[in-house]
Amino acid sequence: xxxxxxxxxxxxxxxxxxxxxxxxxxxxxxxxxxxxxxxxxxxxxxxxxxxxxxxxxxxxxxxxxxxxxxxxxxxxxxxxxxxxxxxxxxxxxxxxxxxxxxxxxxxxxxxxxxxxxxxxxxxxxxxxxxxxxxxxxxxxxxxxxxxxxxxxxxxxxxxxxxxxxxxxxxxxxxxxxxxxxxxxxxxxxxxxxxxxxxxxxxxxxxxxxxxxxxxxxxxxxxxxxxxxxxxxxxxxxxxxxxxxxxxx
Amino acid sequence: xxxxxxxxxxxxxxxxxxxxxxxxxxxxxxxxxxxxxxxxxxxxxxxxxxxxxxxxxxxxxxxxxxxxxxxxxxxxxxxxxxxxxxxxxxxxxxxxxxxxxxxxxxxxxxxxxxxxxxxxxxxxxxxxxxxxxxxxxxxxxxxxxxxxxxxxxxxxxxxxxxxxxxxxxxxxxxxxxxxxxxxxxxxxxxxxxxxxxxxxxxxxxxxxxxxxxxxxxxxxxxxxxxxxxxxxxxxxxxxxxxxxxxxxxxxxxxxxxxxxxxxxxxxxxxxxxxxxxxxxxxxxxxxxxxxxxxxxxxxxxxxxxxxxxxxxxxxxxxxxxxxxxxxxxxxxxxxxxxxxxxxxxxxxxxxxxxxxxxxxxxxxxxxxxxxxxxxxxxxxxxxxxxxxxxxxxxxxxxxxxxxxxxxxxxxxxxxxxxxxxxxxxxxxxxxxxxxxxxxxxxxxxx
Numbered sequence: 001x002x003x004x005x006x007x008x009x010x011x012x013x014x015x016x017x018x019x020x021x022x023x024x025x026x027x028x029x030x031x032x033x034x035x036x037x038x039x040x041x042x043x044x045x046x047x048x049x050x051x052x053x054x055x056x057x058x059x060x061x062x063x064x065x066x067x068x069x070x071x072x073x074x075x076x077x078x079x080x081x082x083x084x085x086x087x088x089x090x091x092x093x094x095x096x097x098x099x100x101x102x103x104x105x106x107x108x109x110x111x112x113x114x115x116x117x118x119x120x121x122x123x124x125x126x127x128x129x130x131x132x133x134x135x136x137x138x139x140x141x142x143x144x145x146x147x148x149x150x151x152x153x154x155x156x157x158x159x160x161x162x163x164x165x166x167x168x169x170x171x172x173x174x175x176x177x178x179x180x181x182x183x184x185x186x187x188x189x190x191x192x193x194x195x196x197x198x199x200x201x202x203x204x205x206x207x208x209x210x211x212x213x214x215x216x217x218x219x220x221x222x223x224x225x226x227x228x229x230x231x232x233x234x235x236x237x238x239x240x241x242x243x244x245x246x247x248x
Numbered sequence: 249x250x251x252x253x254x255x256x257x258x259x260x261x262x263x264x265x266x267x268x269x270x271x272x273x274x275x276x277x278x279x280x281x282x283x284x285x286x287x288x289x290x291x292x293x294x295x296x297x298x299x300x301x302x303x304x305x306x307x308x309x310x311x312x313x314x315x316x317x318x319x320x321x322x323x324x325x326x327x328x329x330x331x332x333x334x335x336x337x338x339x340x341x342x343x344x345x346x347x348x349x350x351x352x353x354x355x356x357x358x359x360x361x362x363x364x365x366x367x368x369x370x371x372x373x374x375x376x377x378x379x380x381x382x383x384x385x386x387x388x389x390x391x392x393x394x395x396x397x398x399x400x401x402x403x404x405x406x407x408x409x410x411x412x413x414x415x416x417x418x419x420x421x422x423x424x425x426x427x428x429x430x431x432x433x434x435x436x437x438x439x440x441x442x443x444x445x446x447x448x449x450x451x452x453x454x455x456x457x458x459x460x461x462x463x464x465x466x467x468x469x470x471x472x473x474x475x476x477x478x479x480x481x482x483x484x485x486x487x488x489x490x491x492x493x494x495x496x497x498x499x500x501x502x503x504x505x506x507x508x509x510x511x512x513x514x515x516x517x518x519x520x521x522x523x524x525x526x527x528x529x530x531x532x533x534x535x536x537x538x539x540x541x542x543x544x545x546x547x548x549x550x551x552x553x554x555x556x557x558x559x560x561x562x563x564x565x566x567x568x569x570x571x572x573x574x575x576x577x578x579x580x581x582x583x584x585x586x587x588x589x590x591x592x593x594x595x596x597x598x599x600x601x602x603x604x605x606x607x608x609x610x611x612x613x614x615x616x617x618x619x620x621x622x623x624x625x626x627x628x629x630x631x632x633x634x635x636x637x638x639x640x641x642x643x644x645x646x647x648x649x650x651x652x653x654x655x656x657x658x659x660x661x662x663x664x665x666x667x668x669x670x671x672x673x674x675x676x677x678x679x680x681x682x683x684x685x686x687x688x689x690x691x692x693x694x
Binding site: 046048050051053057059060062064069078079080081082084091092093094099100101102103104106107109110111112113116117154155205213216219221223224230231232233234235236237238239242244245247248 | 288289290292294295297301303305344348353381383385386387389396397398399400401403420421422423424433435436437438439444445447449476478481483503504505508509511513548550554556623624627629630655656658659660661691693694
């Protein structure tokens, strides 16, 4: 009799635990899948940044970007001519800017912006969300997951993010970026899902606006996101002047 | 060629021809083009890479100077002592070109300058760099030719930049002429551990007739080496120059982020046998050989309201003390006050020692450089006002330059700058040619 009761209790516990696991949302697992869907671990891609002023005036920048592993990334400006050859390197929390005439890399910070406008360096040299943030809570409705993300270290540009994820595609739709004070710094909106080939289906447009810069908008267009492996030596200060030679 | 490869080549040609046909007829769009609604587009042609590149900028600069009449350098450098103002128009062209073929590449930068001022027209054309590079792997690069070196971490000065050209702290971001070298660059990175990167750059710099003549004594070979380490998130360079054209010297520099918005950098250099020209009390000159230690310590700070501040202290161990500089200024002033016949000997001597060190930029020992600039205040996109100060701490003379930079027009950079140059009699900035300068500069990049 005692054995039967013990087995019954154990079975009930197992059922409870299993159903509990099935229903609890694992925000970090969703974030991991979002990261995997957004970009391969090592890749090259081209992006166009467009800053739009309230009067409609635009300024465009084209960047070639390479990334390797979790925390190595370089972005090279290939136009306009005034910015051509400038390159930014990120190794974990370290960031540098190389300007051809200056001829040596200068350390920069994630909240600075090398292009002006609403995109800052951390937006341009963005690592996987899961590298910089932990999901502290996750909720869902019929169509979306809502993730609350907290920065892992104080050196991350935004203290916390609110990310809305499409349940069907597991791709981000909007991300609100907050300062440690709770102030909304900017909102990011992903759109125009496109097949980049090699199984990479992801948004091709990122728009941002900020309550701190009312009337201003910045847009990032993505093209040619290709898986490609790079030697670690590419992500060094000595190589920054040669990044253009990686382009095919 | 076997059957399979022939077939493959044939299919490639057919596919290429078909693709070209479709493109020409407009039947298909390039797969990589992105159109965000009708508002924005991103076309393949914008990212197409060509083996060659050509670009550069055209600069037009107008300057108005109030002459510091009666100052030592206005007397030494200007032929007309009555001149009270000077206007000059300065035009320059910088051409950058490169060509890549496999693992080799060739890069060239040319600079041509023309200037019209109160004394007439002058011009100069310089090859800043022209070198061939061979890169068998990303970790190894060999190069041969004229290259510009920017070693050191200082923004305004680089005491450890042994093969750098001396830069102008008023325009530290301008391109500089290089030296002809044979160089190797070897990089090694590690995935884990405190040492993340090590890179060794070695440059052989010869001085022969017509080759690097202004570097030092002729018919000598010099070796410059820089070992870069990224160790525990700190950039460290160990630098050495060995050879006979200049006395051998060693140096180091570092740069690190103490906090995300606070960067600290520094340089130190030691020259055991520096040959230095001195002006003696009897106005004769002598050359002494002595050791010299120079150092620089600086910070770069970004405030919450986007103000970037750079502050650097520079100890120039090879410079002159306040008393030594005063001796030079006094000798030149006496020469200028005397009648041309009596004064000419002193003026000739003053011009001579001016070229040998007393007249170079920042000839003293203790300096502060400070620059504050705010990015896009009041939501004015691409507008950056700033202020820069250069102070000789020994004689308390200074130059203060407010400026405004606008880059809102694509490929244009506009800069308006005013410099107030001031100091006591026989001080560095008190004896400059001009007491102030208004400058408007426009650059168009292409």
